[in-house]
Amino acid sequence: MKLQTEKKITAALWATACLSSPAAMADPQKLTVALYGGNWGEAFIKCVAEPFTKATGIAVASEVGTSTVTLAKLQQQKSSPTIDVAWMDGGISEMAHAAGVVADLDAAAIPNLKNVQDKALYSDAGHTFAVSSGFYSLGLTYNTKEIPEAPTSWKDLWKPEYAGAIALPSPANSSGVPFVFFMADVWGIDRSNLDAVYSKLGALDTALFFDSSGAATNAFQSGEAIIGAHFNVGAWDLIDKGAPIGFTIPKEGAWATDARLHLIKGAKNPKAGEQFINTALTKEAASCLAGKLYLGPAVKDVEVAEDVARKLPWGVGGSIDSLRLFDWAQINAQRSKVTDDWNRKVTAKN
CATH class of the missing domain: 3.40.190.10 (Periplasmic binding protein-like II)
Incomplete structure (x- = not known):
């Protein structure tokens, strides 16, 4: 089952790469993103990776695994990471920060950070190390x-x-x-x-x-x-x-809890990684993830269909403040x- 999932995601990522313009296709640059398997990975590709590739011409390669597996890889690769951006869950996110494998998120380089709910930004001693892409x-x-x-x-x-x-x-x-x-x-x-x-x-x-x-x-x-x-x-x-x-x-x-995005410290493509995270923090991406995964949007003022709203983690009429974190x-x-x-x-x- 795992093999089938990885093949499906790989196929989707090839489709993502094909969205590049001819000029961009000549550029060998790519971004490696750690994401989850199954419908999670499929949604992250559709809602974030494909729009990112279409806008920038940068192909996205996936590194499929659970949060704990991703953190283990990042610790092993600390001196020379192959992953540029990683989705990891709450809790594991804090461990990644403590392990020194994630970089600070710069508000100037990721302007859409300003559109995110306060509870969806994760900082320590003035350093923002993660941002939520949904609860x-x-x-x-x-x-x-x-x-x-x-x-x-x-x-x-x-x-x-x-x-x-x-x-x-x-x-x-x-x-x-x-x-x-x-x-x-x-x-x-x-x-x-x-x-x-x-x-x-x-x-x-x-x-x-x-x-x-x-x-x-x-x-x-x-x-x-x-x-x-x-x-x-x-x-x-x-x-x-x-x-x-x-x-x-x-x-x-x-x-x-939530699925969070991290820029990896020492990543080969930090600028592209920042652009990727910025794409994930648009209303369009948040609405897409809500529709496909029923993730509660971390981005402010995202509108979703009534049928989607009742399936969000906080239910109809709720909000991030309704959650038990x-x-x-x-x-x-x-x-x-x-x-x-x-x-x-x-x-x-x-």
Whole structure:
């Protein structure tokens, strides 16, 4: 499945390159962009890469992978990066900044930064290291044939009738570690001692702990999983395709984060990278991503169709202020320990 996805994205990128003018085609310059696979990558290409290539004549080459994989590559390539621009999720973004692999975003070189919501710009000590290209939420996803009525609580995952058919994120996914903290809040467990959370998660009879959004989508699509956590992006994509899937925000709520753009420190094509990020921050790109992925726009005053609005992470009438966002400094400080504990106390029991 991964091979098919990469072939599909590669084909799309060749199509992107073909949009160049004859003069631009003679220019061997290209931009390497790290992005996600599946429908995420397809949308990033359609909404950002293709308009960028059409406007500049610079071809875009993809580096497909999850946020954690991208960060690992950037750390390995720190002295001579091959990636110019990277999409990475909240949390991993802060880790990339701490690792010194991302460059500052210059407002003079990326004028569309001024069009972005304040909460969608990420700075540390006066250095802006990332900008959001849209927000998404992790809600409860379920098979409507097997579960006719929408579950109302995250605690419903522990119902015996769902044993063996539950999908949850693993720490290898950017949502996995924050999901542990979120479950602590759901059960009223002190975040300073997560043992009770591990006991509860370890007691679940799961179908899979997914490393990528695509793996979760495949599990729900095949019927391997009938209930579990999934992003509004992946769930609504299945629903739109006619799959018997429902997506709901339980009474305890859902946490949210975003897909962020970064300029890589020491990149070979920094000027082109800035132009690419600037293209991603137009109203047109934000509206396109909202329509294709149901990402909540980070750009101000973006209008979307009514059917799209209800599928955004904040729902009809909501906004970025409606989202429950995490303190990534707190989570990242415990990320390594949570991952180790998860492997010993959750994965080992399943």
